[in-house]
Amino acid sequence: MALSREDIAMRYGQALFDFAKEKGSLDTVYEELGELRLAIKENPNFITILSDPIVNSAEKRNILDAIIENFSAESKEFLHLLLTYNRYSELLEIIEHFCNLYDEKNLIARGTAITAVKLDEDQLARLGQGFAKRYNLSSVRLENQVDPSILGGVILQVKDLVIDGSVQNRLQKIRTQLMNKE
Amino acid sequence: MSIKAEEISSLIKHQLEHYDDQLDVNEVGIITYVGDGIARAHGLDNVLSNELLKFDNGSYGIAQNLESNDVGIIILGPFDNIREGDRVQRTGRIMEVPVGEQMIGRVVNPLGQPVDGLGEIKTDKTRPIESQAPGVMDRQSVNEPLQTGIKAIDALVPIGRGQRELVIGDRKTGKTSLAIDTILNQKGKDVICIYVSIGQKESTVRTQVETLKRFGAMDYTIVVEAGPSSPAPMLYIAPYAGTAMGEEFMYNGKDVLIVFDDLSKQAVAYRELSLLLRRPPGREAYPGDVFYLHSRLLERSAKLSDKLGGGSMTALPFIQTEAGDISAYIPTNVISITDGQIFLRSDLFFAGTRPAIDAGNSVSRVGGSAQIKAMKKVAGTLRTDLAAYRELESFAQFGSDLDQATQAKLNRGRRTVEVLKQPLHDPIPVEKQVLILYALTHGYLDAIPVEDIARYESELYDNFDNSHDDLLQHIRETGQLPDEADLQAALKEFNDSFSPSNN
Numbered sequence: 001m002a003l004s005r006e007d008i009a010m011r012y013g014q015a016l017f018d019f020a021k022e023k024g025s026l027d028t029v030y031e032e033l034g035e036l037r038l039a040i041k042e043n044p045n046f047i048t049i050l051s052d053p054i055v056n057s058a059e060k061r062n063i064l065d066a067i068i069e070n071f072s073a074e075s076k077e078f079l080h081l082l083l084t085y086n087r088y089s090e091l092l093e094i095i096e097h098f099c100n101l102y103d104e105k106n107l108i109a110r111g112t113a114i115t116a117v118k119l120d121e122d123q124l125a126r127l128g129q130g131f132a133k134r135y136n137l138s139s140v141r142l143e144n145q146v147d148p149s150i151l152g153g154v155i156l157q158v159k160d161l162v163i164d165g166s167v168q169n170r171l172q173k174i175r176t177q178l179m180n181k182e
Numbered sequence: 183m184s185i186k187a188e189e190i191s192s193l194i195k196h197q198l199e200h201y202d203d204q205l206d207v208n209e210v211g212i213i214t215y216v217g218d219g220i221a222r223a224h225g226l227d228n229v230l231s232n233e234l235l236k237f238d239n240g241s242y243g244i245a246q247n248l249e250s251n252d253v254g255i256i257i258l259g260p261f262d263n264i265r266e267g268d269r270v271q272r273t274g275r276i277m278e279v280p281v282g283e284q285m286i287g288r289v290v291n292p293l294g295q296p297v298d299g300l301g302e303i304k305t306d307k308t309r310p311i312e313s314q315a316p317g318v319m320d321r322q323s324v325n326e327p328l329q330t331g332i333k334a335i336d337a338l339v340p341i342g343r344g345q346r347e348l349v350i351g352d353r354k355t356g357k358t359s360l361a362i363d364t365i366l367n368q369k370g371k372d373v374i375c376i377y378v379s380i381g382q383k384e385s386t387v388r389t390q391v392e393t394l395k396r397f398g399a400m401d402y403t404i405v406v407e408a409g410p411s412s413p414a415p416m417l418y419i420a421p422y423a424g425t426a427m428g429e430e431f432m433y434n435g436k437d438v439l440i441v442f443d444d445l446s447k448q449a450v451a452y453r454e455l456s457l458l459l460r461r462p463p464g465r466e467a468y469p470g471d472v473f474y475l476h477s478r479l480l481e482r483s484a485k486l487s488d489k490l491g492g493g494s495m496t497a498l499p500f501i502q503t504e505a506g507d508i509s510a511y512i513p514t515n516v517i518s519i520t521d522g523q524i525f526l527r528s529d530l531f532f533a534g535t536r537p538a539i540d541a542g543n544s545v546s547r548v549g550g551s552a553q554i555k556a557m558k559k560v561a562g563t564l565r566t567d568l569a570a571y572r573e574l575e576s577f578a579q580f581g582s583d584l585d586q587a588t589q590a591k592l593n594r595g596r597r598t599v600e601v602l603k604q605p606l607h608d609p610i611p612v613e614k615q616v617l618i619l620y621a622l623t624h625g626y627l628d629a630i631p632v633e634d635i636a637r638y639e640s641e642l643y644d645n646f647d648n649s650h651d652d653l654l655q656h657i658r659e660t661g662q663l664p665d666e667a668d669l670q671a672a673l674k675e676f677n678d679s680f681s682p683s684n685n
Contacts, residue, residue, distance in 0.1 A: 160225045161210075162210050162269075163206070165206075169206060178198075
């Protein structure tokens with residue numbers, strides 16, 4: 001049976017993590033891949049070209065080399081390996097898995113904060129700190145998402161955990177309570 | 183009339199007094215796959231096996247497969263508006279159904295919600311659908327009969343309270359009618375009946391419910407219904423839900439009869455789920471734990487010890503066979519779990535022997551101790567007589583020169599088969615069964631033409647009801663045969679007055 005994308009991502013992600021740890025360059029690789037991911041999000045063509053079976057591998061290699069010229073040796077080696085084994089279509093998942101492993105090791109978590117009005121950086125950071133303190137994490141990086149329909153308060157979603165402190169949810173709870181009393 | 187604003191606000195205040203303003207902390211997963219009645223979700227790292235989960239659309243699900251990076255979930259309820267990327271939430275509870283007295287007389291789905299249009303069921307008690315069966319010390323041996331009112335069963339394969347007796351046979355051999363008749367016969371016997379219909383045609387179920395209503399049997403019956411159009415998870419949990427409803431009564435010292443109609447359809451539903459959940463298929467593509475599926479269900483039917491109130495749950499699981507093959511996978515499994523089986527054969531059924539019970543292949547492993555003394559006495563030789571008859575019958579077809587003894591055996595056998603026939607929805611009380619079997623085994627029927635036996639039987643009952651009620655009452659109350667001289671005199675008197683039809 002063919003491996004699922006998830007299985008592939010897990011194997012390569014784990015391998016990269018162990019390799020970078022051994023070389024002592026976890027932080028560099030993490031940063032570089034983070035940048036690469038942002039870049040890919042803006043230019044999705046990158047993956048299309050590198051996983052295109054029609055483009056020959058020497059050409060792919062030239063393109064890749066041009067892009068990752070300034071990367072560390074470890075990152076370069078890994079990205080070349082992916083090219084050899086033709087795993088570019090799973091690149092994003094692999095990076096995702098690697099980042100998860102890194103976050104786990106450093107007790108970092110990423111998540112979203114849904115609010116009715118936009119939060120500024122400072123508020124977001126404080127929210128993250130509060131969450132980190134409660135769940136024994138060293139830091140929490142939050143992204144802000146604006147959704148006016150929750151009326152007020154905030155919904156925090158970090159990994160599997162959803163903390164719903166929105167006004168809309170509270171109103172909903174009051175409504176069920178009033179309806180049940182009858 | 184005017185309502186004051188203060189009044190309203192004080193009312194609202196009162197209502198909201200107990201409103202607890204706590205943050206909702208939920209663990210959620212993201213759905214990655216939705217199939218026929220099942221879903222897979224990513225995340226939910228701390229979910230427990232069999233935990234109840236809640237989907238965004240309000241449906242509930244049960245966590246079944248816990249794997250390294252996802253969870254397999256069966257969905258109980260509508261799943262057509264669940265999408266990939268939706269969230270699914272832990273509830274920290276396990277699946278429960280409402281139970282209690284209020285359920286009696288209702289038709290419900292496997293979640294315990296009414297489907298009979300008679301309004302909400304007001305009950306505040308629930309029980310988990312999966313629970314541990316009573317242990318060794320919590321049980322006692324079966325010692326009390328459960329009268330089915332069907333002569334062939336009560337005489338040949340008696341069922342005791344707390345027994346699990348499998349009813350097995352091809353389609354259209356009268357399995358369901360057997361169950362309905364057994365339920366009808368529990369009237370006034372303080373037994374609560376639960377009829378779990380799994381994958382039966384809705385029209386059939388409707389007919390059965392109407393029959394139960396017509397005979398006043400819905401006053402002590404709960405019908406749990408999972409139709410063929412319900413998703414597989416509903417069919418899968420239906421027998422567990424029915425058992426949970428029965429356990430409530432059993433643990434309160436009552437006697438319960440539960441009928442699973444039928445478990446082969448449940449096994450098929452479970453196979454469907456298991457394959458969709460990507461569990462490895464085994465023989466006939468059933469998953470490896472299909473045996474456990476039925477054994478854990480049937481173990482929950484028991485006769486409890488007196489310390490626990492002495493309640494009981496008698497189970498009549500049904501299995502449908504293909505072309506009378508009782509050695510297929512699911513039939514052999516369930517035969518090995520139950521305390522005996524009643525085998526119905528289509529050739530007997532079409533030959534007019536109804537109920538079409540195959541006496542040779544039907545057994546009851548504990549029933550002997552659950553027969554009243556009088557019945558034991560009259561039915562003792564019935565099984566061997568019948569077996570001998572069946573053997574001779576095939577011989578007798580070849581020649582006509584038979585000796586006296588053989589003639590007599592054939593003669594008796596034909597009458598035995600005739601006596602064991604019984605029309606639909608006409609359960610016979612045990613004392614009358616004893617009476618007719620006594621007449622049979624003591625030769626009072628030997629001179630009656632075979633075609634007159636049905637009439638003989640009903641006239642005999644009427645005669646005894648009118649003029650010898652004391653004898654019937656004696657059997658009913660003591661369970662013993664009355665003074666044989668009296669009984670024989672009464673039978674002889676009736677025999678003399680009985681006039682065979684001459685045609």
